[in-house]
Amino acid sequence: MPKLTPKNHQLTEHDFLKLAKTESHPRARTRTRLFILHQLQQGQTPEEIAPRFGLHPLTIHILRRKYWEFGIEQAIYDKQRPGRNSKLKPQDHQAFKQRIIEEQEKREGGRLTAEDIHTIAAQEFNVHYKHSSCLYPLLHRIGMSWITARSRHPQADPQAQDAFKKLYRPGKSGIT
Known part of the structure; x- marks a missing residue:
């Protein structure tokens, strides 16, 4: 500086x-x-x-x-203080993020848990955290939020849901 x-x-x-x-x-x-x-x-x-x-x-x-x-x-304003270096190397951040996204997309329903992400980090990136809750700062750093969309039911039919949304709009179909 x-x-x-x-x-x-x-x-x-x-x-x-x-x-x-x-x-x-x-x-x-x-x-x-x-x-x-x-x-x-x-x-x-x-x-x-x-x-x-x-x-x-x-x-x-x-x-x-x-x-x-x-x-x-x-x-x-306080100066930014240095903290402990991330266990996951900065050059691996993008690959780790992409791997999490891929794993979530493979799922038919539900969502990844911290335990699932902990397993990915340990097995594929050789990064071992003491607790799965220690992953939240890492997820924040790589631009991922732990706020997730509602999970999809494995038997959900997206076409039927879209048809329902188009057909039954409040105020248009008489249903309020």
Whole structure:
């Protein structure tokens, strides 16, 4: 990441109260930092602000310095932290996703369970997870949601269902 250069931002550049009320970032710390910057903008000292938020005044000083040097983005948002590397190699993500899709399409009814995906990962990609529930972050990373469509009954007739939908529309056939 390139080193940021200080720019000496002023507290008068933003309406922190309005930003705090409209902040869509899910972290509560982001809003808290905006409220702190708003109070600094109002002329309050870090020693006055800190007890209201249960913080040390030094924390307020650090926030003000980060804003002054690097601007609002660097001051209020946390940096992304590195986590453990995925057991499944990044080059295998697409193949793993495709394999899950293929397995789901082969099924006549029902859906894949985490246990089924756990088996695919272990047997075909030599990736062993302690529990099948550990797969959910991996599925999220490869762009798969665990929200699934309603399963199809093995004896369902798609043509009969389409004919029914065309024939019996609410308001058109007299049925409401």
